[in-house]
Structure formats: structure tokens, C-alpha cells
Amino acid sequence: MPAASSPVPSQPKGSALPTHVAIIMDGNGRWARQRGLPRIEGHRRGVETVRAIIDATRELGIRYLTLYAFSVENWNRPQDEVGALMGLLEYFLKRETKTLVKNRVRLLTIGRTHELPAVVRNQLEVAMKATAKFTENTLVLALNYGARTEVVDAARAYAAAVAAGKEKLNDSSWATFSRYLYTADLPDPDLVIRTSGETRVSNFLLLQGAYAEFIFSPVLWPDFTKADLATACAEFGRRERRYGQTSEQLKLAGTASSR
DSSP states (O other): OOOOOOOOOOOTTSSSSEEEEEEEEOHHHHHHHHOOOHHHHHHHHHHHHHHHHHHHHHTTOOOOEEEEEEEEGGGSSOOHHHHHHHHHHHHHHHHHHHHHHHEEEEEEEESSSGSSSHHHHHHHHHHHHTTOOOOOOEEEEEEEEEEEHHHHHHHHHHHHHTTSSSSGGGGGOOOGGGGSSSTSSSSSEEEEEETTOOOOOTTTSSSTTOEEEEEEEEOOOOGGOOHHHHHHHHHHHHHHOOOTOOOOHHHHHHHHHHH
């Protein structure tokens, strides 16, 4: 579990560009099936899309990118597919660490990564250590991640902190509890995108995405491009984020801040 720290402010109200984009990368299998290819070919093509979208976020000025790479439920897939996914993850980390360093992109993970195969954990450690000093852009891989699992782990850690006298139960608040989530040192996502046309969030950042904007793209992940990401960001910029307030209140606040 991450150490408790002060929460990171989320996207300022009224900003046209999301600071943090989170993506549910869906559609690899369907992409392959439509072409008469094995599912693993869809996953391989999806890895190439990951490379392109990492570059696209930097070029567009998006500072944080979180990718839902492997869920806690994905262990239930056929073992040959799970093994292939772990192999692709290891391959991606070996190939891309130098590029992340060159582009000054910090790599972080969220999820129960201690349950991943040792070879993957080792590559993750190498990549995260090599990029730890960078602050300009951050890539977060959600690996063996599930929002419900995250809440269980956070509650356990918070209870332990209370028992140790580090936290006071009667003084609990969201700001306090959120410091025990996997995402303690990250801003909440401003925009959550799911590709492939599915319209569910699949146990992904359920608490952090409470005030995020959601866009469900019909594009299968292997075909998702910088242009698709830019289109989603443009749609984000057209939306009014009220955070429980009225449009009139936001307009008055905007008028006051411009004086």
C-alpha cells in the first residue's frame, strides 16, 4: 500500500484540457476475430496502440495517463491467454523503458502487483526506478487492478493506521481515507474513455472517477489513434463540469475570478 500523503488536487474547474485521462482499453479480441486472427494478435496490436497513445498524450499536453492493462478478473481467462498477456507486458517494459526515459515519462502502477509473475515484477521495478525522477508526464499501468479490491486494501490499511494511533476514527473524511488508495499520490481522472463501444466501467477507478467525464468510443482499441484521443478531449472541453453546483454559480464564479 502507498504511504499516506496529501491528496493531489484534481483538474481545475473550467479547464478545457484534461490533466488526467484514464482509458479502459477494450476490443483487442474483437479486432482479431474480425480479421480471422488469433486473440493474441489483437493484444499484440493493442500494445502498439499503447505506444502511440503514450506519445499522443505528451503531444496533446495531458500530464497523466492511466491504462487499464490487466484486471483482477482477467485471471479467469484461458491460461494460455493470461500467459501471453504477461509475456506481452514483459516485452513492452523491456522495449519501452529507454523510450520512457528519453521522453521523461514516469512509470507508476496501481493494483496488487505483488501477485504478478516475478519476471514481470522485476521489469516493472527496473522501469519505475529508471523513470522515478521525472515529473513532466506520468504513465500509470493498472495491473491486477480492481476498484473493489482497492477499497478492501485501503480499508485494511486505514484500520491498521487507526489501531496504531496514526489516524483518528472520529476525524475520518474522504480526504483522509483517499490517502490509503492505490492512487494516493495521483490526481483523480478528469476523463475516462472506454473503447470498443461497451458502456460499462468494469470495476475501474470507481471512487476516483466520481466526478470524471465519461466517453464511450466505438473504436476498437487496436484502431484507436491520436485523432480519436483528440476528439475525446475536444468533447471533454465542451462539457460543463458543475461538481454539484448550478450553471449560474459557475458563471458567477468565472466572472469573479476574471476581475
